Amino acid sequence: MSDKKIKNIFSKGAISPLFIADSISKHSSKTNIGGHSIFMGQVRKDEIDGKLVAAIEYTAYEELALNKMHEIREEIFNKYPLSCMHIHHSLGTIKAGELCLFVFTSSAHRKPAIDACTEVVERIKAELPIWGKEIFENDTHQWKENI
Amino acid sequence: MSDKKIKNIFSKGAISPLFIADSISKHSSKTNIGGHSIFMGQVRKDEIDGKLVAAIEYTAYEELALNKMHEIREEIFNKYPLSCMHIHHSLGTIKAGELCLFVFTSSAHRKPAIDACTEVVERIKAELPIWGKEIFENDTHQWKENI
């Protein structure tokens, strides 16, 4: 593994659209970029057995997740000619309609940005030790499982 | 073709990150959405024969482009279970580092949003009568061609 600094991807609470706008703005000085790809995960108000999901409470094994994300980041940068990659995942309680995941990749041409973004999203869901507890409007809960 | 209203995708000048943030925010009330995919095109400061691209000036055969975009939109909505799709393309002079294309798709689960976004970007580039004139820093120009 390289000696690059391990970046934190976690922050408490929902990801705000203004944070995303700010992140996009910061790339206007990188004039070698031609394409940006973004994926955002939003908490759904699913109905399960007649109960509505009010929020998802996210917890993680943070140190393991950050190590794993670091590995994924290195592999993706080796695989695709990317200019940048930014990942943010919420912890704590995120209400239905709010954003809990933000993946942002940029490259000179569109294809690497798009392919890397998709691959990172898949790997985050499959490989990072993060758990979502779906909290229903009546305060009962069930644990989400990625399929 | 359906009788849905033809939407305008064109606007003068660069697409601002705040416009994108606003567009994202508007989806927080759509609590059946679980995934959003965004593609943004940014003008590159390419170096061509020793000259740097300062801006791209976009023109379009607007009526034909909007009719074609309407067709593409209908086909994409028939092909993927999308909640929303928003497309914005700049006209006029867009400086290097600024955004000229914004494609935004949303669906309950991630895959349709991601696949539809990618497909729409490809089709916009291949099928819409839009032309980019690369203006160099010394005021000469050349016409861009999508490969």
Add this chain to the structure above:
Amino acid sequence: MEIEVISFGKIAEFIPQQKISLSNVSNTDELKVYLEKDFPALAGIKYKLALNKNIVQSTLNLNNNDVIAIMPPFSGG
């Protein structure tokens, strides 16, 4: 018959918008031959025609007052 010609991108640099009176030209294939003779620069480049705001896929008959657009390869996005 008279048709209106509009053009875009690099083609607009040498074919300005204009009305053209045609004789012995009845369809879009014949029009291409006519245009490439009248505007030799057109012969060397790839282009598509649109007839009354529809892209011409295979040859179409022309009528008086039709609008023909001459379009170089697209480069949006």
Add this chain to the structure above:
Amino acid sequence: MEIEVISFGKIAEFIPQQKISLSNVSNTDELKVYLEKDFPALAGIKYKLALNKNIVQSTLNLNNNDVIAIMPPFSGG
């Protein structure tokens, strides 16, 4: 030897963080048998172990003061 056990997600609802003294358990495979006997609810669900912050792919030997995490299927994103 003594190991520390931490747990996550739904598993944290029935296995709280704790120190466990082990005898006759030397690797992660034997630990799984031990845990599933001590916490029968674990036997019915899918889970992975991590040893000192590394996901256990195949059996690993245990040492005194190791930290074992018990993790149900991930559901981030």
